[in-house]
Amino acid sequence: MSDDVEFERYDHPAGGWGSVKSLVRHSTRQGAIGTAPDLLRYHNKPKGYMCTSCAWAKPAVPHNAEFCENGAKATFWELTSNRATPEFFAGHSVSELLGWSDFELENEGRLTHPMRYDRETDRYRPVSWDEAFRDIGTKLKAFDPESVVFYASGRASLETSYMYQLFARLYGNNNLPDSSNMCHETTSVALPESIGTPVGTVLLEDFEATDCIFAFGQNVGTNSPRLLHSLQEARERGARIVVFNPLREKGWEEFVNPQRPGQMIAQDATRIATQYYQVRAGGDIAALIGVAKALFDWDGAARKRGERSILDVDFIGTHTHGFETFRAFAEETSWADIEQESGLNRASLEAAAKTYSEAKSVIAVYGMGLTQHRLGVHNVQMLVNLLLLRGNIGRPGAGICPVRGHSNVQGQRTVGIADKTELVPLDRLAEQYGFSPPRKDGRATIETCEGVLDGTVRAFVGLGGNFVRAAPEHGLMEPAWTNLDLSVQIATKLNRTHLLAAKTTYLLPCLSRLEIDEQKSGPQIVTIEDSTTCIHASRGIAEPASEHLLSEPKIIAEIAKATLPPNPKVPWDAWVDDYGLVRDAIEETYPDQFRNFNERLDLPGGFPRPVPARDRIWETDTKRANFKVPKALCASFDDGRDGDVLRLITLRSNDQFNTTIYGDDDRFRGIYGSRMVVMMNKDDMLRFGISQEAEIALRTAVEDGVEHRVAGFAALEYDIPPGNCAAYFPECNPLVPLWQFAEESRTPAVKSLPVRIEKIAPVAREDLPAA
Structure with missing residues (x-):
C-alpha cells in the first residue's frame, strides 16, 4: 500500500481553474509546453485532427477550444518529448520493466524503432522493418488460421480498420475481437433487439432541442467532458437533468466553463443535475421499473378519470410490440422489491417519474455503468423501454445515447472489425476481392x-491497446500469454502487454493520428466515427516522433503482403500510397453508409451514417420497437443474500483514459498520490471495523478454484451507497473471473463484482527485520 495517499474533499466544480492548472501541469511534465498550444488550435476542428481520447461528437461550429482536459492530456501524452529508444531497451531487461507501473512504462515516451524480444538477454533489440515483416509473414503462414487472433483497440482509423479486417478474412478467420467487447458490446446486442440498430439514435443537435436528459452509469466529467457544453446549455434553457449513478460525480453536479471568462472570474458554477439518485450497483433495472410503475399507476388513474393518457398511446400502438406484457410485469412488481434492489425509496423514483412525465422530449444517456453487469443487456433494454413509453425515440430532442469510450471504437465496427459474421457483408467482400470469406x-x-488459456490460440496480432492489462483473469492470463508462439504489437508507447513476451514478440512503432502521415500522394487524411455516428476527417499536424515510424496502414499492408498470396484485386501498395482509395473501397463495400465518402470528408460536424430508428423504421424481428421484459430486478452476480459481500464498482480516475494512466491523482474525487484505494460507505467501514486509510485486501466472492485477490489497498470513507465499494481499473482486473460476463454480450461484468473485504493486520514491531 502506498504511504503517499492523501484524501481531501474536492469542493470545486468540474472544469474551471482546476482543469486549466491540470493542463499546464501535464503539458510541462511531458515536455509538450512549446508545441501543444499551437496544435490544440486544430483539436477536433475542420482541417485539423480528431482527438485520440473519447468518441464524443464534434460540433459543426466548434468552440474556440474544442478540447477537454482529458483530450488535452491525451495530446500531451502523444506529443511528449520523451522517447523509448533502443538505448532505453538495452539498459532495461523485460523482467525489470515488468515491475514498473502502467504510468512509468508509458511515461518513458514514444517508441522510435521496430523491436524484437531476445529471450537470451531478456531484452528488446532493434530489428529492420523488412526483417520483421518477413519473419512475421513466414510465421503466420505456418499457423492454422483458427489459432490466430487479430485484435483492434478503438483508436485505429476507418481506413486502417477496413484494411485490418480484410487482412484477417483473407488470412482465413473472423477472429477480430476489439475493445468494444470489453465495454459497449452490450449495447450492440441490446439495441438491435429493441430498436433494430446497434448504435444510438441521438445527434448533437438533439441536445439543443431536448427539455430533459436522463443519465445512467456514466461519469461525464472524466469520460466525456465536452458533453458538459451541451449539458450546460440545456440547463440554461431550463431543461431538467436526472442522474442515476452510485457515486456523486463532480461533472454531474456543477461545471464552470473554461471558455467563459466571466464564469471563470466569478466561479459561478452551473448546476448540472437537477435530480441525483445514488442507485445501488446492479440496481438500475429495479430503478427503471420503479419509474415505469409510477407512470403506469398514474396513467391508470388518469384514464379512470377520463383524462388524457400520460403515455404516448399513438406511438405505442403504431410503433411498438410487447407493451402489455411489459406493463403487466411492472404492475406486478412490488415496491418493496423495487426499493430493496435499487437502494432507492419509492418517493425518489416517483419524483424521477414525474419529471419524465412532464417532459416533451427526453434523451437517455448511458455508459458502462449499465453495460458491464451480468444483466447488462437487460439494463440497456429497460432504458429503451422507458423512452418508448412516451415516444422518445425517432423525433427531435429525444433518443437513446450510448457514450462510447475510444475515439473510433464505434467506427471500426462499422467497417468490419467484428467477430460475428452476421454484422459483415461477406458476400459483397467476396465479390469485391475475389475470395471466399470464412x-x-x-x-x-x-x-x-479462453483460447490463450487452453492453448488453441497460438498467435496474437494487436492493433494498439493493452489487451492483457485490460482483460479479466490476470492470474491465469499473464503466465499463459508467454506460451504464445507469436505476439505482434503495433503501438505508439510501451505497455505491460508488450512485456509479456511470447516465444516470438515484435513491437512495431506507428505514427500517431496527430502526426503528419506523408505517403507517395502527399499528406494523408484518415477518418473516424464519433458516438453519434458522424464521420470526421482527421489530418496530422505534428512532425513524427521518429523517422523510423510507419503508419498503421503501411504496417498492415506489409504484414499482409508477407503473409498472403498475391491478389490483384487487393491493391495494398496503392492503398498505402493514397488513403482516398481505401475510402473508395469502403464505399463500395458499404454503399448505403458511405455514399460519396471522399466528397463529404470536410462536412462541418461530420456526416451522419443513416440510422433507421431515427426515422422510426424498426429493423427488428417484429418490424416494430420491442418492449423487452427483464429477466430479474438485480443485474449483478451478487444475489444480495450474504451481507458480508460488497458490490465492487471498477472505475477510471480523472488522470486516466482506459489503461493509460497519466498520473496517480483523481482530483474530482479528492484522491491524491495513489491509485490503490477502495472507496467505502462509512457504515460498512464501521461494521467491518475498518478505519480511514487502513490497509485492506479485496477477494472475489466466488469459489472456482482460482485465487482472485488484490492486496495493498487503503480504505477511504466515501459517499457511496451501503453494500457497495469502488476502486480503480485496471488495478482490480485480477479480481474479475473470466466467466463473470454479461449474458448475451459476454462483456466482463465489472460494475457490480461481488467481493469480500479482508483487513490486513499491521506488522508488529518485534516482527520487523533488524536494521
Missing part, C-alpha cells in the same frame, strides 16, 4: 482469453 463466427475477447 463463414464461421470468430473469437471475441472472452473467447480469445
